[in-house]
Each structure stands twice: as C-alpha cells, then as structure tokens.
C-alpha cells in the first residue's frame with residue numbers, strides 16, 4: 001500500500017524561494033491532485049507521507065458522503081510562520097510545521113481541515129460554530145487515528161453550550177442524530193452549501209429549536 005502510494009508520486013522537486021529551502025510534492029491519484037509544499041527542511045518526511053496518505057483515504061469518503069462537486073485539486077502548505085494549528089481556504093490547507101512536529105500523531109487535523117474544503121459554504125452561509133462543529137463531527141466519524149492522538153468527543157459538562165463549536169458542538173450533533181434526526185449533519189451540510197440554512201431549520205428538521213434540543217441534551221447527554 002505504502003509502496004504503491006510512493007510510486008504514484010509524479011513529481012518531487014526542491015527549489016529555493018526567498019532564501020528558504022522549500023520542497024514540493026505533487027501526487028495525482030484517483031482523479032485528485034494533491035500538492036504538498038513544505039517550507040521546513042527539518043520537517044519529518046515520514047510525517048509528510050502520513051499527511052498525504054490521510055488525505056487520499058479520507059477526502060474521497062467525505063466527497064462521497066457530503067459533496068460530489070468538491071475541489072479535486074488541493075494544496076497542503078507546511079508553514080514555518082503560521083502560529084495556529086491549521087487553517088483552510090480556497091483549497092489550501094495550511095499546517096503549522098511547529099505544531100505538527102510537536103504533535104505528529106494528530107494526523108486527523110487533515111480530516112477536520114479537508115472537511116472544510118468539502119463544506120465549501122462560502123460567506124454568510126450560517127454560524128461559524130456549526131461549520132466547525134460539523135468539521136469535528138466528520139473528524140470523529142472518518143478520522144483515521146483519533147485514538148492515537150488521544151482525540152475524542154468530550155463528556156458533556158453543564159458549562160458547555162451548543163455554540164462552543166468544535167468537539168462540543170460535534171458531540172451535540174451526534175446526540176441529535178441519535179435521538180431526533182438521522183443524517184441531520186448531511187442535511188444541514190447541504191443547506192449550508194445551498195445557503196438555505198436558517199436557525200428555523202433546527203425545528204423544521206427535528207421538531208425542536210436548537211435551544212430546546214440543548215436543554216433535552218443537557219438533561220440526558222448519553223450518546
């Protein structure tokens with residue numbers, strides 16, 4: 001599997017930009033093109049392979065489940081200057097080289113970030129907390145090694161709220177699907193992409209407002 005994967009690498013080049021050694025990998029496989037630009041010469045090459053492999057495992061599944069029109073051409077940038085963990089925009093996922101070097105097992109950062117490409121909601125589609133909650137919901141469902149990164153949905157706490165985003169929202173979504181509406185995330189994801197999502201859609205899809213759902217969740221949060 002790994003050997004085949006490496007052989008499919010079409011182009012490996014190294015060049016210099018503005019005094020920084022930078023390497024670039026372009027992998028075309030199964031109709032997708034992944035370009036990996038690495039600004040950090042010390043970055044572990046095995047980690048780059050893991051990032052690439054995770055993309056080719058996870059992205060087709062997310063495409064199939066959520067958005068068949070998602071971009072086929074994606075770029076990963078291993079960024080030496082970026083201070084966060086990772087962020088995505090316009091088909092480019094920026095990874096902090098510092099963070100990934102420190103947390104090499106957190107490979108499903110890929111899953112969360114490429115879900116943002118699949119989401120492709122554009123501006124003004126809905127609340128940001130829901131977008132981030134759906135991305136972590138996808139990481140929870142499709143991640144290749146969440147356990148290895150000690151990443152899991154957190155237990156419910158009374159201090160939480162549905163709009164905390166990320167894992168808190170993701171766990172709430174899992175609960176709503178279990179108790180009220182199977183495939184709610186798939187439904188909301190499409191509505192967000194179509195810009196037909198409003199707060200009223202919670203009630204339309206589940207019979208309850210988001211506040212009513214959260215109250216019921218807080219009373220019995222088992223998933």
Ligand SMILES: [Zn+2]
Pocket residue numbers: 112113116132135
């Ligand atoms: Zn995100």
